[in-house]
Amino acid sequence: xxxxxxxxxxxxxxxxxxxxxxxxxxxxxxxxxxxxxxxxxxxxxxxxxxxxxxxxxxxxxxxxxxxxxxxxxxxxxxxxxxxxxxxxxxxxxxxxxxxxxxxxxxxxxxxxxxxxxxxxxxxxxxxxxxxxxxxxxxxxxxxxxxxxxxxxxxxxxxxxxxxxxxxxxxxxxxxxxxxxxxxxxxxxxxxxxxxxxxxxxxxxxxxxxxxxxxxxxxxxxxxxxxxxxxxxxx
Numbered sequence: 001x002x003x004x005x006x007x008x009x010x011x012x013x014x015x016x017x018x019x020x021x022x023x024x025x026x027x028x029x030x031x032x033x034x035x036x037x038x039x040x041x042x043x044x045x046x047x048x049x050x051x052x053x054x055x056x057x058x059x060x061x062x063x064x065x066x067x068x069x070x071x072x073x074x075x076x077x078x079x080x081x082x083x084x085x086x087x088x089x090x091x092x093x094x095x096x097x098x099x100x101x102x103x104x105x106x107x108x109x110x111x112x113x114x115x116x117x118x119x120x121x122x123x124x125x126x127x128x129x130x131x132x133x134x135x136x137x138x139x140x141x142x143x144x145x146x147x148x149x150x151x152x153x154x155x156x157x158x159x160x161x162x163x164x165x166x167x168x169x170x171x172x173x174x175x176x177x178x179x180x181x182x183x184x185x186x187x188x189x190x191x192x193x194x195x196x197x198x199x200x201x202x203x204x205x206x207x208x209x210x211x212x213x214x215x216x217x218x219x220x221x222x223x224x225x226x227x228x229x230x231x232x233x234x
Contacts, residue, residue: 086102086103090125097135100122100138101138104122104126108149123141127142131166139159139162139177146159153188156184157185160184163177164177164200169204169205175210181197182194182198182214194217198213202233206233215230215231
């Protein structure tokens with residue numbers, strides 16, 4: 001029997017007595033997989049599908065794309081598989097920093113920058129589970145993503161602000177976060193905002209790096225009096 005005839009003549013029964021072709025049955029499996037995957041991503045925990053069942057459905061999905069889809073469809077299928085794996089990993093262990101990073105890198109590199117809400121949702125989940133004290137790179141990457149990729153200045157500012165509020169500065173602080181937030185404001189030509197951030201940094205985390213950068217900024221602006229006052233701070 002030829003490949004074409006095998007695909008069209010092989011049928012499976014339906015509850016109402018009808019039949020579907022082999023191709024249609026595979027397509028149904030693909031649709032079912034995508035439906036269940038959506039439930040896994042967005043539904044309550046009781047909707048999560050067993051990993052074994054998901055993998056079996058996904059194999060059908062990949063096989064369908066390889067057989068009937070083009071190169072782009074195959075690539076999308078493989079990316080979808082990695083996405084499903086990362087989703088499974090971060091749900092099992094929300095503190096798995098490497099998985100969060102890999103997940104975000106996948107979404108940003110595979111042409112999903114147009115889906116801002118999707119990437120933001122993953123960033124929000126990551127920073128909600130990983131406090132700045134343990135992994136400040138999430139916050140830095142999130143702020144840079146909003147500034148450089150989505151061009152959303154206000155949202156980038158909110159990310160820096162939220163991060164600085166979460167850090168218990170009376171116990172420890174990060175000069176890098178303060179400086180990045182200040183540099184962000186300088187790029188927006190908001191010198192008042194930059195000075196306010198650096199002033200707060202000196203009050204809460206008086207580190208040498210912060211003093212040096214603050215003085216450097218004022219020197220570039222030829223504000224000698226401000227530099228003198230900064231040098232006088234004990």
